[in-house]
Amino acid sequence: MKEQVSQQQAGFSTKIINCRYAKPDAHGSISFPIYRNAAFEFEDSNTIAAAFQYRTDLHTYSRISNPTVHHLESKIKAASGAENVMTLASGMAAISDTFLTVAYAGSNIVASPHLFGNTFSLLNFTLASFGVEVRFVNTDHLDEIAAAIDENTCAFFCEVITNPHMEIANLPEISKLLKAKNVPMIIDTTLVPWCGMDSRKCGIDIEVVSTTKYISGGATGLGGAIIDYGTFNWTANRKLQHLPEPKGMSRFTYKLRSEIARNIGACMNPDTAYQQALGMESLQLRYEKMSTTAYELAQYLSQYSKIVKVNYPKLAHSLYKNISDDIFIGNPGAMLTINLNSKESCYKFMDKLQVIRRATNLFDNKTLIIHPESTIYGTFTPEMKKVIGIEPTLIRLSTGLEDLNDLKNDIDGALNDL
């Protein structure tokens, strides 16, 4: 009991580092071992039946659950304060499984169109082909969100900071509207981890995260998480209302674990879970350094006349500064964008960099740079790019752990040659 109280009162990193094992390790291993096996053996038929029916928490088969994966989920639970966490093979697996859990033919999702490319594609093409409608709204306008919601709305969805537009919806205000209309708020929080924001306070019901980013600890592998705060009453959802809620799971988590994730099979790999559990332990340290670098670099770049615009929510000119100051703790993430005067200048600038790496991904230990319009959105039609709001003059930067002066010098060199 004493241990439990002190764990609750502990700071962010202590909670993660001291996250208890579900069962004591036979050898006292100081980090949770990797269980690479596919199946688990049982003494008798009753016990294996009970495990399959969620009447015990024993593992049966690693596509369904696995001890190492469960330990990573426990660390995410400790960090987020959520009721249930399920990790999957990638961020996209987490987003896909979430919508497959709540959406049904004839339902609609109210969402910002300003989304990571594959998420846009999932909503606009993949789910649409199964009879799920997506209603794109400008999340800056509450009345537009309200007007788009009807009795078939199964979710509101946006990214906590849109990638790469860097917009921030007023989540606490939107949450009041959604609560009044009985619609769950599902947010992709990949851009700001739990040490940088309080998801519960923002009114988030379900969070989806690409753990490939901050969590993995240096881009060691792909992963995703679905985080259920247990705050939504799912009897409002036609697909979920008749389901049971076994052992403290919400209807959402029950549907996700017992059907959707099992059937889709995009499970988290135990080796990756081991690495990401280790990544979680240094999350706060890395986040503080990376996001401080992002802010300092954004300020530095603002002095350059060759840069048309620097986008980072904490900058005084940002449209989103007030809401950013309200909902984020410390700096608002380690992503920033800049606009140059043409696509050619973007390529020229990027090709001269020597420290900063030309690569996709976010929140690696290395600083990464990419031209989203020709890469992540490269296969989209010009019309689609317009809907998603992707500009050919935009460059995205994800700041890593290098020394700030080296990043500044690298950028100085590349810009001077423009």
Ligand SMILES: Cc1ncc(COP(=O)(O)O)c(C=O)c1O
């Ligand atoms: C905001 C956001 N959500 C989801 C994803 C998808 O994550 P993953 O690559 O792990 O599938 C990404 C990937 O960059 C992302 O930036």
